[in-house]
Amino acid sequence: MPEGPQMVFLKEQLEPFIGQVVLKATGSAKNIPYASMQNQVLTSIKTFGKELLFCFPDFTIRIHLMLFGKYAINEELNRVLRLGLAFEGGSINFYACDCRFISEPLNQVYDWSTDVLHPSFDPDKALAKLYRKPKKLICEALLDQDILAGVGNGIKNDVLFRMQIHPESLVGEIPEAALQKLVQACVKLSTEYLDWKREGTAGNHWQAYKQPTCPRDYIPFRKQKIGPSGRTSYFCDKCQQLYLPDTI
Numbered sequence: 001m002p003e004g005p006q007m008v009f010l011k012e013q014l015e016p017f018i019g020q021v022v023l024k025a026t027g028s029a030k031n032i033p034y035a036s037m038q039n040q041v042l043t044s045i046k047t048f049g050k051e052l053l054f055c056f057p058d059f060t061i062r063i064h065l066m067l068f069g070k071y072a073i074n075e076e077l078n079r080v081l082r083l084g085l086a087f088e089g090g091s092i093n094f095y096a097c098d099c100r101f102i103s104e105p106l107n108q109v110y111d112w113s114t115d116v117l118h119p120s121f122d123p124d125k126a127l128a129k130l131y132r133k134p135k136k137l138i139c140e141a142l143l144d145q146d147i148l149a150g151v152g153n154g155i156k157n158d159v160l161f162r163m164q165i166h167p168e169s170l171v172g173e174i175p176e177a178a179l180q181k182l183v184q185a186c187v188k189l190s191t192e193y194l195d196w197k198r199e200g201t202a203g204n205h206w207q208a209y210k211q212p213t214c215p216r217d218y219i220p221f222r223k224q225k226i227g228p229s230g231r232t233s234y235f236c237d238k239c240q241q242l243y244l245p246d247t248i
C-alpha cells in the first residue's frame with residue numbers, strides 16, 4: 001500500500017495537468033459526476049496522508065489506492081478503469097482504487113496538522129492523541145491515520161527499529177521522551193522517503209521493513225502479523241525494547 005511520501009511523489013508527477021481542462025471523465029467508480037467534470041479546470045492537486053485529491057472549482061475527487069491500486073500517466077493498463085481523466089495534454093488513469101466525490105470545502109474535511117508531510121503537522125497534537133490510547137499496541141497506533149496520516153507499514157517498521165522500540169509495546173508504557181522521538185522519526189523518515197522517491201532509490205533504504213537480518217545484531221528479524229489490523233511487523237527481539245506494564 002502506498003504511503004504518504006509515494007502519494008506526494010505521485011502528486012508531483014501529475015502537476016503538469018494543473019490548470020488544464022478535463023476533456024472527458026470516464027470510469028466504473030460509483031458516485032463520480034463524470035458528465036459534470038467535463039470542461040472543468042483542474043485547479044490543484046493535494047495530498048492528505050495516503051489520499052490524492054483532485055481539486056476542481058466546486059468539488060474534489062479523492063483517490064485512495066488501497067492495497068492494490070494502480071495508476072498510469074499518458075497510457076492505459078489492461079484492467080478495469082476506475083477513473084480516467086483525459087486532458088488536452090494527456091491522461092491520468094486509475095485502477096483498483098477507491099474514488100470519492102467531496103462537495104465540502106477541504107478544510108472542513110481534513111485536519112492537515114495530522115499529515116506528517118504537511119507543513120502544518122503538529123507533533124504535540126499527535127503525541128496527545130497517542131496518549132489517549134494508552135492500551136493500544138504502538139505498531140497499531142502508528143498506522144492510525146487520524147493520528148499520523150501518511151504513515152504506512154514500511155515507515156512504521158523502520159521508525160520502531162530506528163528508535164529501538166518493540167512493536168508490541170503499549171503506547172502508555174513508552175516513556176514520553178521516547179514517544180516524542182518516535183513521532184519526530186515518522187516525520188524525518190517520511191521526508192527522507194520522499195527524497196528517495198525523487199532520486200529513484202526508494203526501496204534500497206529500509207533497515208527493517210522486509211529485511212532478513214538485524215543490522216545491529218546480525219540475527220534474523222522476526223516477521224509476524226501483530227494486532228487487530230494483522231499488518232506485518234519486522235523486528236529484533238534483542239535491540240528493540242518491549243514496554244509493558246510491570247504487572248504482566
Ligand SMILES: [Zn+2]
Binds near residue numbers: 215217236
Ligand atoms: Zn537487533
